[in-house]
Amino acid sequence: MPVKGNAIMSDKELICVIIDQYGMLQRIKKANGDQMNSELDYELKLIVAKLSSWGVNVEDITLN
Numbered sequence: 001m002p003v004k005g006n007a008i009m010s011d012k013e014l015i016c017v018i019i020d021q022y023g024m025l026q027r028i029k030k031a032n033g034d035q036m037n038s039e040l041d042y043e044l045k046l047i048v049a050k051l052s053s054w055g056v057n058v059e060d061i062t063l064n
Contacts, residue, residue, distance in 0.1 A: 015054055019061065022047045026063045 009017075025044050029037070048058050 011054070015051070015056060018047060018050055019056070022051065022058065022061065023063075030063055 022044070025040060025047065029040055029044065032040070051058050
């Protein structure tokens with residue numbers, strides 16, 4: 001299990017944290033409009049890869 005400080009996080013707790021990060025980054029991307037941000041795009045790709053590896057379908061939680 002991943003460790004956060006001195007506390008141990010379960011896989012479900014970790015997935016929830018990553019989903020929250022994904023949502024936050026999506027809102028930032030949407031607020032940026034047409035402005036390109038390669039770092040933001042890369043972070044989103046990493047999070048999608050992590051969530052997909054845990055079987056989370058990100059299509060259901062992706063902003064349009």
